[in-house]
Amino acid sequence: MNQSYKDTEAGEEPAVITLAGVSFGYDPEHPILHDINVSIPQGQWVSIVGPNGCGKSTLVKLLNALLPKSAGEITVCGHTLQEETIGDIRQCIGMVFQNPDNQFIGQTVEEDILFGLEGLCLPYEEMKQRLDLYTVKLGIDHLLSKHPGELSGGQKQRVALASILAMKPGIVILDEASSMLDEGSRDELMGILRDMQAEGAYTILLITHDPDEILASDRVLALHGGSIAADVPPAQLFRNEDLLEKCHLREPYPWRLARELQNRGITVDVPASEKELIDTLWPYNFSK
Amino acid sequence: MAIQLQQVSYTYADRSMWKQTALHGINLNIAQGSLTGIAGATGSGKSTLLQLFNGILKPTEGTVQVFDITITAGEKSPKLLPLRRRVGLVFQFPEQQMFEDTVEKDLCFGPLNFGVSPEEAKERARKAMTDMGLDLALLERNPFRLSGGQMRKAAIASVLAMDPDIVVLDEPTATLDPVSRAELIALLERLCREQGRTIIIVTHRMDELLPYADSWALLKDGGLAFQGSGQELAADPAILERCGLTVPQSLRYWQAVAQRFGLAGEKPLLTAEALAERIAALLEERKNAAGMEEKGNGHE
Numbered sequence: 120m121n122q123s124y125k126d127t128e129a130g131e132e133p134a135v136i137t138l139a140g141v142s143f144g145y146d147p148e149h150p151i152l153h154d155i156n157v158s159i160p161q162g163q164w165v166s167i168v169g170p171n172g173c174g175k176s177t178l179v180k181l182l183n184a185l186l187p188k189s190a191g192e193i194t195v196c197g198h199t200l201q202e203e204t205i206g207d208i209r210q211c212i213g214m215v216f217q218n219p220d221n222q223f224i225g226q227t228v229e230e231d232i233l234f235g236l237e238g239l240c241l242p243y244e245e246m247k248q249r250l251d252l253y254t255v256k257l258g259i260d261h262l263l264s265k266h267p268g269e270l271s272g273g274q275k276q277r278v279a280l281a282s283i284l285a286m287k288p289g290i291v292i293l294d295e296a297s298s299m300l301d302e303g304s305r306d307e308l309m310g311i312l313r314d315m316q317a318e319g320a321y322t323i324l325l326i327t328h329d330p331d332e333i334l335a336s337d338r339v340l341a342l343h344g345g346s347i348a349a350d351v352p353p354a355q356l357f358r359n360e361d362l363l364e365k366c367h368l369r370e371p372y373p374w375r376l377a378r379e380l381q382n383r384g385i386t387v388d389v390p391a392s393e394k395e396l397i398d399t400l401w402p403y404n405f406s407k
Numbered sequence: 408m409a410i411q412l413q414q415v416s417y418t419y420a421d422r423s424m425w426k427q428t429a430l431h432g433i434n435l436n437i438a439q440g441s442l443t444g445i446a447g448a449t450g451s452g453k454s455t456l457l458q459l460f461n462g463i464l465k466p467t468e469g470t471v472q473v474f475d476i477t478i479t480a481g482e483k484s485p486k487l488l489p490l491r492r493r494v495g496l497v498f499q500f501p502e503q504q505m506f507e508d509t510v511e512k513d514l515c516f517g518p519l520n521f522g523v524s525p526e527e528a529k530e531r532a533r534k535a536m537t538d539m540g541l542d543l544a545l546l547e548r549n550p551f552r553l554s555g556g557q558m559r560k561a562a563i564a565s566v567l568a569m570d571p572d573i574v575v576l577d578e579p580t581a582t583l584d585p586v587s588r589a590e591l592i593a594l595l596e597r598l599c600r601e602q603g604r605t606i607i608i609v610t611h612r613m614d615e616l617l618p619y620a621d622s623w624a625l626l627k628d629g630g631l632a633f634q635g636s637g638q639e640l641a642a643d644p645a646i647l648e649r650c651g652l653t654v655p656q657s658l659r660y661w662q663a664v665a666q667r668f669g670l671a672g673e674k675p676l677l678t679a680e681a682l683a684e685r686i687a688a689l690l691e692e693r694k695n696a697a698g699m700e701e702k703g704n705g706h707e
Binding site for chain 1: 419446449503556581586589653655682
């Protein structure tokens, strides 16, 4: 299960993130991450999964030196991580944290989103254009003059996402950034990410527990006990009951239903919709 | 009734030019000892509603009654201490409310504030830890050295330590892994069924609460769009769409099977396991029926 997963298409792309022998721990005796080796090609969409406390957030925070690695080598966008390159690396990574309250600075939503864009020294017209585009995409264009404190949890999360996505970072890292969004809004976010990925300019890292989000990605890195327990495509993860259990994950509902049916001797594929399931079950009766 | 809201409205910054109405004309009843789910699109007023339940916010219009404590808009409110003692509120990201240097001190802080003796406070802390399925050894730990899931549970335990009759939780499972999430829901259900506490959970993951909730309240644009049982919701999932919510997959699959096999009106089966079991039984029935028919045909 520890084999490295190679995507035939993306495998030809140059690696945009490389970790070689990377470890991290507050106490060298008890490392939180141990000897992580992974390479992520440009344009790939990767889900990072694993139980609470397994080091998912720690791993992504090492990439832009929000936490200092204790061993190994990290390369991001061609820069080897060291004191002098932190600035360059941070420029190409956009990170949205679990709790959106941790990243607000502006007095209004508009100010907050523009803050990041000002840092990029963009011309005003360009800033305005991106502000309009991403606030509409995330459905927060009616909240521009509000103070972040007046927003609901889900609205805050959308503002945090808009402010990062508008900066168009080459690497987008979302640390459970959809945890307070309802299912419909999550689907919209997945759509936005899918569009971004199709443009080819973005590499996406998603820390998530959500089966549908995992299913949308190209590749799953499962962390367990401080190392990479599996590096597989999503379908392979959802077919592996032991791995699911180890990572504290659940498969999407249709997968679960299909498995429960198979356990009862009813052979069905994972249905794409409830209609497909009914259509499969109905002839099943008469084929007997 | 544990909680009754009559014609309740709430407006933020009521007397300023930035005023904004978050809730309007809410009539809501929550039965004592029930497990209630509250859902609604982002920004529909869910968190505002919760804060009315223990007097953090006072209604701009209407009356909020919690047990025998009544808060009426425009009137001087009664002493809120008894209300706060009976209604425990767990906010979004509850781990952010931890501040002491050991879990035990954190858990004792609330009870001590309500005038409980130090011995009893410690006793309650231990009980709350056990209720949340946490190891008592963690009491000595620094809360910031716990994992995310443990911290979340410890924060909920700190509310339970106050021994509230009503526990209100705002998105308690967000950012928990699915296994921890299922465990937490099971724990909350136990608190409800075994200890008779009234549990109110705001969630946007309706599917994980649907099999357990006695009743649901759905909010839309600050108004109450639906109040009723999960069964009523299952009978007409279009209500969810009208509230800007997606119909959970478990409900969609149940509805499809129910329609196909004429099971409408039955108690919905909202877990994959229960539905698969039922489908297997249905198929078996049909197969037997078909087998009989075939036999019949054979004799002809």
